[in-house]
Amino acid sequence: MTKASSSPSKSTLSKVTVADHPLILHKLSRMRDVETGVKEFRELAGEISLLLAYEAMRDLETAPQTLSTPIETAEFPMLSGKKLALVAILRAGLIMADAIVQLVPAAKVGHIGLYRDPQTLKPVAYYSKLPQDIAERRVFVTDPMLATGGSAVAAIQTLKDAGAQTIKLMTILSVPEGIAAVHAAHPEVEIVTAAIDTGLNDHGYIVPGLGDAGDRIYGTK
Ligand SMILES: O=P(O)(O)OC[C@H]1O[C@H](OP(=O)(O)OP(=O)(O)O)[C@H](O)[C@@H]1O
Ligand SMILES: O=c1cc[nH]c(=O)[nH]1
Ligand SMILES: [Mg+2]
Numbered sequence: 001m002t003k004a005s006s007s008p009s010k011s012t013l014s015k016v017t018v019a020d021h022p023l024i025l026h027k028l029s030r031m032r033d034v035e036t037g038v039k040e041f042r043e044l045a046g047e048i049s050l051l052l053a054y055e056a057m058r059d060l061e062t063a064p065q066t067l068s069t070p071i072e073t074a075e076f077p078m079l080s081g082k083k084l085a086l087v088a089i090l091r092a093g094l095i096m097a098d099a100i101v102q103l104v105p106a107a108k109v110g111h112i113g114l115y116r117d118p119q120t121l122k123p124v125a126y127y128s129k130l131p132q133d134i135a136e137r138r139v140f141v142t143d144p145m146l147a148t149g150g151s152a153v154a155a156i157q158t159l160k161d162a163g164a165q166t167i168k169l170m171t172i173l174s175v176p177e178g179i180a181a182v183h184a185a186h187p188e189v190e191i192v193t194a195a196i197d198t199g200l201n202d203h204g205y206i207v208p209g210l211g212d213a214g215d216r217i218y219g220t221k
Helices: 022-032 038-056 093-100 150-161 176-185 213-218
Strands: 016-018 062-068 073-079 083-090 108-116 123-129 137-142 166-174 190-196
Touching (some): 022 038, 022 190, 038 093, 038 137, 038 190, 083 150, 093 137, 093 166, 123 150, 137 150, 150 166, 150 176, 166 176, 176 190
Parallel strands (some): 083 137, 137 166, 166 190
Antiparallel strands (some): 062 073, 108 123
């Protein structure tokens, strides 16, 4: 039996935040359970995504704005700075972006379609649609699984090619191999994840993991 995710709080890895809040860990354990069905799996993925966004967006800028409460007029913090974009790596990342957009409804949403070839484990690109002003936005890339890192590396490169400059990667499960791959290719990209698992099996699946996230979200297996 593998010991599940004993990642250090807030991580000691540079540029990696492990959001190991008890609520997140409990929900993640429910997601891992092979008995958890499609409906609950989706709900849990959405709930964890909201909690991860709380952590990932902690450094959003605010600026004081003058407002009147029913009691008095004063200055209060409102979001300022760069506008936001959520970019989902299809398919599985869509569930995260769909949840997070509830928190930041003015964010634009981009989609990058990639699937991992089961033999080579290399990402195959099949779609890309990004906000035209992506260069001016803070970008949060969403994908529940960071395994070999090939998909995240490719997606971030697509974003950079389109002009994106400020990019954070949000994942539910990561492994050291995937984190290393992202940081080898894109050292400045911060990663916010719920857990860092042990590693990968011979098929490139995260161990102990939760299986194929896309298949579990969409019921395709
Ligand atoms: O780090 P990597 O080794 O690249 O693996 C991670 C990728 O694999 C999964 O997508 P998948 O290819 O299964 O596509 P799907 O979301 O359509 O199921 C997952 O959602 C990531 O995008
Ligand atoms: O464990 C894994 C690895 C890649 N993609 C998944 O969906 N799950
Ligand atoms: Mg999949």
